[in-house]
Amino acid sequence: MKKILLMGNPNVGKSAVFSRLTGVDVITSNYSGTTVGYTRGCMRLAGEKVELIDVPGVYSLAAGTKAEEVALDMLKEGDIVLNIVDATRLERNLKLTLQLISRRAPMLVVLNMWDETKHRGIEIDVPKLEEILGIPVVAVCAVSGEGIRELVGRMVQARVSGFEYDVKDVWAESGRIAGKAQKFFHRHHTFLETLADASIRPLTGIPIALIIAALSFMVIRFIGEGLIAHIFEPVFEKLWGPFIVRALAFLSPGGIAHEILIGKLIDGNIDFVQSMGLLTTGLFVPIAMVLPYVFSFYLVLGFLEDSGYLPRIGVLSDNLMHRVGLHGLAIIPMMLGLGCNVPAAMATRVLETRRERFIAATLMAIAVPCMAQIAMIMGLVGNYGAMALAQVLGTLFIVWVILGLLQNALVKGESPEIFVEIPPYRMPYMKVLFEKVWMRVKWFIKEAVPFVMLGVLAVNLLYALGVIKFLGKLAAPVITGVMGLPEETVAALVVGFLRKDVAVGMLAPLGLSVKQLVIASVVLTMYFPCVATFTVLIKELGIKDMMKSALIMIAATLFVGGILNLIL
Amino acid sequence: MKVDLVCMEDGAAGLVSDLDGGEFFSEKIGNMGIVPGASIKKITGHFMRGPVLIKVKDTEIAVGYGMAKKIIVEVD
Structure with missing residues (x-):
């Protein structure tokens, strides 16, 4: 099968073009390094099935960084290169184009973000560029789909360019070509550009960042709570509950089937949080308590990603991130981690050195609770007021800072x-944004819901087999002695390895005091990553470093749990 | 007048004159268009040894403090 490579500088929209051509869903954003792995997809080209590969962005083919080395390897395999170029930054993008040309790859240039050239006062003479470079040039706007049809039509014309230039002076040559093919028109500063300036200068940028953080939190909470209170809870309480009671009326309470499917009745009724049946708690927790928050979080995150705001937070927080041995961009995996730790662990790949990846992954896994867990903590601890909630989140923040300072002092290596590159602000395309939210929500439903059910099943089995009682006795000196939690909390710790949201839910029937709830929530966040995150972390860090990281997690949990028990 | 990016005033513009680092450094920043002779504008610095934000060839780039110290600009 023929291989077609999509290559270009970071953040020129390679993934957007890829997803247009193949129909494969991929996450796109407005900042460099969203694509950290290779995505493959297929399309039909002149009646023939061909493979498309979305290669992560590189600035050069000089094999200086790891990404560049791999890009070079890929280039040997590819039959055609689609060189994706940001039309608003022709000159700087042409450098890679020229390097690709001198590699004698059959290629075609795709001028993406064509729509933006107009309001940026840029006019590119496409036929002229085609004539100079000696290869087809097609203008497209991948997010809206404009020009994609022409691109597909012309892909068969891809060819090796005969263009010759002085390889020692690529920049000068890019400048000359851009000068011939492009004209600038005078225009005024747009509102987005004024905003771009204000949001990155420290004096105005920091207040703007705080306002955006507060607004994001309020919007996530408003949409999440709204969906729960007005849609999901009523559906479960008024429709689903009565339905299963009637449908499963033939099961006698206390029987094994009743116990597993419906669970314990509380005062003769189903309690969706506490009953722990597959059809009650097993569905209610992921769908009615967590899903609304996952949806609202990804809606807000998607907006921040697509507008281009995230790297600006990276710049503003860079000086503080240095104290924990990282640089500003490491804030991006932390923010992704608030959604789900799995993609966040993968996103640590944007950091260059092993030391940085180790520190970032460890901090993220220990101190950044995922949205599923946050939603449950909000539901449970939130009942006792904002103070209790602040104690949980505040403790996690302090843990993040202290462990960061310690690792910066102790972990060997370079940072x-x-x-x-800071992308310009772009107004997110609502359609693309909602597709992305839907992709992530779908992923949650497909990956998380089965695990929640498995978790609920495991709770029942472990209790029935007496394993929990045994482990409880075994762990009592630590759990009760050090952290002041009842023995039964061990069940939550066991299940937390499968799903942390179920684990937090399991605290509900234990009758904990506020203090104990706060400690248990913190401990459940910190002690170990869930199995999905754990697997990805092994892949990203290697077994040895993952073990080190796990030791840090366990030790820190014991220490923090003990301290909280003393001071709260 | 030659100054490094950290000392350069916010809003000032000039031409890159020297890169005060090794080959790897010059290669890394050269890939983003920061090469001797390129025109460069400083947008803003950040306090507490934070990064310097510059504009080169129509693109804004955040450069870490230590790296910014090594980029020498002939100011207009």
Whole structure:
């Protein structure tokens, strides 16, 4: 099968073009390094099935960084290169184009973000560019789909360019070509550009960042709570509950089937949080308590990603991130981790050195609770007021800072400085944004819901087999002695390895005091990553480093749990 | 007048004159268009040894403090 490579600088929209051509859903954002792995997909080209590969962005083919080395390897395999170029930054993008040309790859240039050239006062003479470079050039706007049809039509014309230039002076040559093919028109500063300036200068940028953080929190909470209170809870309480009671009326309470499917009745009724049946708690927790928050979180995150705001937070927080041995961009995996730790662990790949990846992954896994867990903590601890909630989140923040300072002092290796392109602000395309939210929500339903059910099943089995009682006795000196929690909490710790949201839910029937709830919530976040995150972390860090990281987690949990028990 | 990016005033513009680092450094920043002779504008610095934000060839780039110290600009 023929291989077609999509190559270009970071953040020129390679993934957007890829997803247009193949129909494969991929996450796109407005900042460099969203694509950290290779995505493959297929399309039909002149009646023939061909493979498309979305290669992560590189600035050069000089094999300096790891990404560049792999890009070079890929280039040997590819039959055609689609060189994706940001039309609003022709000159700087042409450097890679020229390097690709000198590699004698059959290629075609795709001028993406064509729609933006107009309001940026840029006019590119496409036929002229085609004539100079000696290869087809197609203008497209991947997010809206404009020009994609022409692109598909012309892909068969891809060819090796005969263009010759002085390889020692690629920049000068890019400048000359851009000068011939492109004209600028005078225009005024747009509102987005004024905003871009204000949001990155420290004096105005920091207040703006705080306002955006507060607004994001309020919007997530408003949409999440709204969906729960007005849609999901009523559906479960008024429709689903009565339905299963009637449908499963033939099961006698206390029987094994009743116990597993419906669970314990509380005062003769189903309690969706506490009953622990597959059809009650097993569905209610992921769908009615967690899903609304996952949806609202990804809606807000998607907006921040697509607008181009995230790297700006990276710049503003860079000086503080240095104290924990990272640079500003490491804030991005932390923010992704608030959604789900799995993609966040993968996103640590944007950091260059092993030291940085170790520190970032460890901090993220220990101190950043995922949205599923946050939603449950909000539901449970939130009942006792904002103070209790602040104690949980505040403790986690302090743990993040202290462990960061310690790791910065102790972990060997190098931490390079921030060096990144800041994308212009773009108004998110609502359709693309909602597709992305839907992709992530779908992933949650497909990956998380079965695990929640498994978790609920495991709770029942472990209790029935007496395993929990045994482990409880075994762990009592630590759990009760050090952290002041009842023995039964061990059940939550066991299940937390499968799903942390179920684990937090399991605290509900234990009758804990506020203090104990706060401690248990913190401990459940910190002690170990869930199995999905754990597997990805092994892949990203390697077994040895993952073990080190796990030791840090367990030790820190014991210490923090003990301290909280003393001071709260 | 030659100054490094950290000392350069916010809003000032000039031409990159020297790169005060090794080959790897020059290669890394050269890939983003920061090469001797390129025109460069400083947008803003950040306090507490934070990064310097510059504009080169129509693109804003955040450069870490230590790296910014090594980029020498002939100011207009």
